[in-house]
Amino acid sequence: MRLTDKSLLSELIVPVLIGLLAFLLMLVGNTLYQLLDRMFQDKWPVGYVARVLLFNIPTVLVRTLPIAAAVGASLATSRLARDGELTALRASGVSLRRVFAPLAVVGLALSATGIYLFERVVPWAWQEQRDVQKILTNLPENVIESATTIEIDSYVFSFARAEGKKAPDGQKTFVVYDATVLERAAGAPPRISNAARGEYRAQQFTFNDVVVHAFHPNGTADYNLTARTEEISVILEKQKGYGFVGDDQLENLPSEELLKRAREERDPKRAVVYEVKRWGKLGLPLMCLPLALFAVPLAIRFARAGTFAALMLALVIVFLAILALTGAEVIALNRWVPPLPAALLPATLFTVGALTFLRKLE
DSSP states (O other), rough: HHHHHHHHHHHHHHHHHHHHHHHHHHHHHHHHHHHHHHHHHTOOOOHHHHHHHHHHHHHHHHHHHHHHHEEEEEHHHHHHTTTTTHHHHHHHTTHHHHHHHHHHHHHHHHHHHHHIIIIIIHHHHHHHHHHHHHHHHTTOOSSTOOOOOEEEEEEEEOOEEEEEEEOSSSOOEEEEEEEEEEEEOOTTTOOOEEEEEEEEEESSSEEEEEEEEEETTSSOOOEEEEEEEEEEEEEEGGSSTOOOOOOGGGGSOOOOHHHHHHHHSSSHHHHHHHHHHHHHHHHHHGGGGHHHHHHHHHHHGGGGGOOOHHHHHHHHHHHHHHHHHHHHHHHHHSSSOOHHHHHHHHHHHHHHHHHHHHHHHO
């Protein structure tokens, strides 16, 4: 069987690589298409645009690995079935599960590659891509230096001017003048704080000689007080355009960062979002092996329809996998199922289905 295993592996490698390259070019091309208008309008340097596309490759690569596994398995199986090679192997007493054992090796290798990329390479490449795009769009180094009003979480910060300076430890500190802070916490009366001077350092504002005005919900004054200092902890990196990460981009963050955010988040619903995205980084790469296995019995069943049918079957399987992954994320976000079992559910269902179909074909 060693010769057969090598033959099947060589049969798989080429269509897997073709599928990987084809869909990778499609997704990277989509990124380029989204940049074209700004590129020609603002005359962006070609070198910077090329860097954006280069750093975009790992982000889209992890999403194309399951597609490549399904396409490669479907095309290779269809070819073996049409040429009678599967029939010859079955006639010699070899089971289908043994014939396609090398497929499991390829699927596991693709899954391991996807998990590694998602955890180690994608966060770095994605941040580099954002940094280059920030240069292209001429965003300031920090939101404090560019805005006189910042709205984030339950606060609205307003100040007349700001300036940056380097602290002795090398960390940048921003000094703001004539600051006004509006706090609108849920279930509490609004508060307005005024300070002649303040600093922002290490994700914390510190205001000096603060005058606080509190109000009733109907707008009447509640109380006034003065304080020597007031500290407010906020992460200005959440501000859109300056490191803000939307829910659709959370998977690009490292698992450690998502776990940290989940533990520090006070809102239980937001904490669940971080947990779901964290385990989703595992669920997507694990679909490589199930999709490859699921493509085998369908490709055998419709082998006479030809190569085009095998390709369409692979795309149908990918579409079903997307629906399954989306459904698993929805049930996890609604807290019907814990995030980890929900992330593993699609891969489990497709694997069980594939093995069941293979057994019936025996």
